[in-house]
Amino acid sequence: MVNSKWVRFVIKGMKKPMKKNLSLVLEESEIIELCQILMDDDAEGALLFLKRHCRGKVKELLEGG
Numbered sequence: 001m002v003n004s005k006w007v008r009f010v011i012k013g014m015k016k017p018m019k020k021n022l023s024l025v026l027e028e029s030e031i032i033e034l035c036q037i038l039m040d041d042d043a044e045g046a047l048l049f050l051k052r053h054c055r056g057k058v059k060e061l062l063e064g065g
Helices: 004-011 028-040 041-062
Strands: none
Touching: 028 041
């Protein structure tokens, strides 16, 4: 199956976007919290979790880190 994002980049004449890795180191309590968020389909909880654990890391990735 063809990735639609890749097709759009090819059509626009752009190169394939670079993939970057984001890793999280979590305490056991944070893993349990994440499991609860996923089981409950808790969108608000998921957003808060991402803001708490990823905000600075995502900014670093975007700035070339």
